[in-house]
Amino acid sequence: MIVIFVSINCSLFMARPKRIRRMNNPPHYRGFRPIGLPEENNPVVINFEEYEAIRLSDFELNGQVDAAQIMGISRPTFARIYESARRKVALAFVHGKAIIFEGGKVYFNTDWFSCKSCGCWFNHPAKELKIRNCALCGSTDIEQYNENAGLNSVEDICICPNCGNEKIHTPGIPCKNEKCPECKCNMIRKGGPHHHQMKNKNCR
Amino acid sequence: MKIAITSTGNSPDSKLDSLLGRCSYFVFYDTENHSTEFVPNPNKENIEGAGPASVQLIASRGAVKVVSGEFGAKVKSLFDSLKIQLIVLKDPDKQVSEIIELLNHKN
Numbered sequence: 001m002i003v004i005f006v007s008i009n010c011s012l013f014m015a016r017p018k019r020i021r022r023m024n025n026p027p028h029y030r031g032f033r034p035i036g037l038p039e040e041n042n043p044v045v046i047n048f049e050e051y052e053a054i055r056l057s058d059f060e061l062n063g064q065v066d067a068a069q070i071m072g073i074s075r076p077t078f079a080r081i082y083e084s085a086r087r088k089v090a091l092a093f094v095h096g097k098a099i100i101f102e103g104g105k106v107y108f109n110t111d112w113f114s115c116k117s118c119g120c121w122f123n124h125p126a127k128e129l130k131i132r133n134c135a136l137c138g139s140t141d142i143e144q145y146n147e148n149a150g151l152n153s154v155e156d157i158c159i160c161p162n163c164g165n166e167k168i169h170t171p172g173i174p175c176k177n178e179k180c181p182e183c184k185c186n187m188i189r190k191g192g193p194h195h196h197q198m199k200n201k202n203c204r
Numbered sequence: 205m206k207i208a209i210t211s212t213g214n215s216p217d218s219k220l221d222s223l224l225g226r227c228s229y230f231v232f233y234d235t236e237n238h239s240t241e242f243v244p245n246p247n248k249e250n251i252e253g254a255g256p257a258s259v260q261l262i263a264s265r266g267a268v269k270v271v272s273g274e275f276g277a278k279v280k281s282l283f284d285s286l287k288i289q290l291i292v293l294k295d296p297d298k299q300v301s302e303i304i305e306l307l308n309h310k311n
Contacts, residue, residue: 028285118306120271121292125284135269135291137306 019156019171021049021081022072023106031100032092044092047104050085057082065172074172116141159190161198166190205235208267209303214242216301220293222273225254231300232265235307240300255279263288271303 031043049071056067068078092099112123113131117139124131134142156169160180169175169189178187188194210227212218221227226248232241243261247254259282262270269289273296283290293303 025285028282119293119295121294123284123290125287125289135289136271136293136303138309 018105019073019077021052021104021106022070023048023052024070025052025055027051027101029101031098033098034092034096037096040097043098043100044088045100045102046085046088047081048101048106049081049104050088051101052106053078053082054085054089068172072171077171113142113144115139116143157190158187159195160185160187161195205269206265206267207233207235207269207271207307208262208265209233209270209300210272211242211300214244216240216304217299220271220273220296220298220300220303222296224270224272224275224279225250225256225258227258227272230258230261232267233304233307238308240304256282259283259286 027048031046033039052071053067056062056070057064062070064078064082065075067082068075071078073081089099091097112121113134114121115134115137117134118137120134120136122135131142133140157166158169158175158178159166160183162183162185163180165180165182165187167178167187175187175189179185180187188198209231210221210224211229211231212221212227214229218229221229227245228248230243230245232243233239234241243265245258246261247257250257255276255278259279263286267288269291270283271291271293273293275283275290275292280290
């Protein structure tokens, strides 16, 4: 009985899965060690998303809103990741612990382009510069390829409680701020608690 | 600017190798003095880690672009962090000399 109850409980109250975070530049080394201390075997583990948050905020000096957009997450989520990253760095500094970069729910992002002239594919590691020519043949007949569409495992959908119109949720914009294009009703998150409450109810 | 190309043989007529880590030869082409250098791949017979070892070799020679048939998941993020551009050419019949000719068009 208990097992059944627990399993039902889990399916009802399971936390919403984390959205996959986009990473532009992963670190090309594995971590840091303090100088002059014997090696300890419980280092501080900093996730790739936390490294990326520090890089975007404190190295590239982006604002939190911009940084969150670059990582494909909402501004409050970015703030939480950044906070956790700073605390881990502080912990490592104060206790003289090693830092290891590992794990995190991330995917590595590079923009891919295809050339219609020579049929090749190429990426673009220097994101600051705009790309105009094919990297191989120099032709200007290139097209950006979007392989990241549909990669996010958390397919969030905003739904209109009135007419059932659906649209893909944009991170950072709450569903209730989206207006249904059909009936101008405020939308809600599909499958969320409000969705169950407001099913078949008229527009507020 | 140096460009690395994966090759099945050590002559300009040999074809593009579709593998990166276990290709037969690396061709390093310099766009400034138009010199080519053929380097046999020391990691060809490796059981594991041939890709990352090849990335080391390419990076140590100062190449800024890599032309190959395919790049694995381990290798992609390494090249990204080293800011080396990847070019995927899904045409196994292309000869190394043809690729070099294509690269010259731009300059």
